[in-house]
Amino acid sequence: MEHASETEVTDAGTHVRSLLNALNQVLFGQEELIELVITGVLSRGHILLEGLPGLGKTELVKGLSRALLLDTKRVQFTPDLLPGDITGNPVLQEFDGKRQFVFQPGPVFTNIVLADEINRASPKTQSALLEAMQERRVTVLGETHSLPDPFFVLATQNPIELEGTYPLPEAQLDRFLFKLEVTRNDVRTLERIVNHRELGSEPEVQTVMDADTLDGVLALTRRIFLPEVVANYIARLVDGTHPGQSNSGKNIKYGASPRAALSLAASARARALMNERPHASFEDVKFVAPSVLRHRIILEYNARVEGLTSNDVIADLLEEIPFQGGATPKTLQSTASA
Amino acid sequence: MTTQGPEPSGSSTPLLGRISLALEQIVGYQSCGLMSDPKSSGNEWRKLARKVSGKINTAWWLEKLAVPLVISALIASCLILMARRELPQFPWAETMFIGLILLLGMGLMAWWLARRNFETPEQSLVRLEASMKMRNALSAANQGVSPWPTLPPKVDDGTRWRWSRLVTPLLAAALFITASVLLPVTARTDPNAVGRDEPQAWKDLEADIEALAEDSTVQEQYLEELKKRLEELRKQNENEWYSHSSMEATDALQKMHGAELESLKRNLLQAEHALRSLQKNDGKMSEAGRQRMLNKFEEAMQGLQQGTMKPNQRLLDQLKELDPKNLGQFNPEQLNQLRENMKRQAQNCEQGQGQGQGETDDWLDEMLNEGDGTPGEEGDPNREGAGNGGTNRGPGTAPGVLGRISEDLNPGDLKGLESRDLSKSLPGDLLELADGKHEIDKTKIGLREGGGIKGEGRGGDRVWKDSLLPAEKKALKEFFK
Known part of the structure; x- marks a missing residue:
């Protein structure tokens, strides 16, 4: 596969920058979140957004769909939601006097699915998304239906009011490229929101690229060069999440999977494209690592008792694992910060 | 490592190229100003990476070398x-050669151990781009994906030497070696080394032997024997020199030598005295006195001949040839010379004895013998003495049995004080002569009444007079008043 050239990357970067600007007009004060969401989209990954209600998660997804001119459907997950409500149901219809089952596509048949409060649905319903997320197709009554391309699932979950919820199983969590934490806005951002928004009205979003352009950018993202040393860094990072493989690993009960390594590589490529670079770098990996790894590791009981979070452990891990594989002798003193 | 270079100029001329090259050679600058094409830029980066690689590998080598170096x-x-x-003579050249070989071997071993940590120039390139936050531009360029970036004016590989870790082992090693070379150590087998001091008594005996041999006072045979015994003592282990048995043997040898000297001196003096008496009083002396002198001479001659320490052969022969009964046939001058010779020999003996064991109590004997004149005869007017004592002793003064008669001292005369170490005196030695009175118990002893109570208070008196404190005595006196 031919690697992306600087010219191609620069062209694509222009579109991506436009998308970034468009979304920044939708959601104020969440530049990093928007950057990561676009990174996830360019990586063709699914994103789990975790945050309190009213922080603009749904608005972000809507804005993304409008900016990309993609079809979007929103599913509000509730305990009584059934798998068929997502994937679609066969409906008995009469054609020429004959009755036959006709597949009625569910809301999953769209480009962007907004799975709102995904942890409120039953595990059975949650698992209905598994095949769709991974295989990008749905099988109903033995018949497989491909999902439109591109296909993204942007799920949200509320970290409070956990009573009556069903935490997502590890297998399903692993299928999300990123788990992003939507934080509250500061005073200046709130002031900006108050000045520029009105309750009940949706912001105007300009379409920045069509489907073909998006396809081209997505294809180009895959052609971004990943140097061997960066791949080595990713491998060492993922390996370090396992107990006994690093100092930080002692706080981790179960480490990240190879899928996490692939996710890191894909998102590093996407970020390199966003920065109009034809190759990924250590810094790209470091930037996306918390979002990729935080939902893929399970902390030790003792670490949780000590008040450590996944973010803390990953931060320690990133500090611990050096960019270059070779150690520095003790007769030399390191002057550069990783 | 930080390498600085001039700002890129963007132009390349032969003159500038030569100047740049010269600058690079002089100050080690990495010129990037003349790198107009990516290829040369890549070469510069690779060159830089090799330098960094060399630095990292040297650091690893030094780290692995440090501990073995200090221990070695x-x-x-x-x-x-x-x-x-x-060793009597330390082989410095050989030691330095072996040390260099060992150092070389250790360096090779450290290199072999450090080899697994060595960094390739490609890895150093990664180190450079990571340190300079170049976002893997060098790795991408090295793999031909993107062009080589321009060499910045300042290049930093993110490391610097930790001098404390580098210098400490070297200093420690140097300190150990220097200390081992400079510390004053005396070779155990060094012939010039100062050995353990031998006992003073041996030295005294040695000096005696030398003095007696020099003056030819005694026969060599005795001196050889004494030397032999002294050597036997010396042959002992140095640690045994001051052992109890060694000191005892030394003491016995010294005493034996002293006794021999004393005996020789006494015999010589006795013979000389007898000869003098016979020579001076020839014809005036009674037969009994003459016989006594002859007996004395004979007795002294026997002592001289049979003693272990004999006078020198010449003197002994002269004395043997001498017939004391017919002294008249000898030239008086010859006799006087012979006597003088004997006196000198006796004096030598005395000197030797003095050196050997200090001043003895011979003076007491001398004084007892002084005035050994014939009863009823005049003593030697030049000497003090009262003959040999007895009721019919000569007219001389009585022998000074109460001690050495002090020399007359006139005002202004100086006389050295003698210090005798009384702590080393033996039982029987005379330490002091003093006038004193016997403590006589003057308690009347006589008839006493038995069963009486007169004596009752004596015990009590003794108690309160002798044992009680003054205050208690006073209190008792007050009580009994």
């Missing part, structure tokens, strides 16, 4: 100290 230096310094102690 410590061991080597101990070995050098031991060798300097054991």
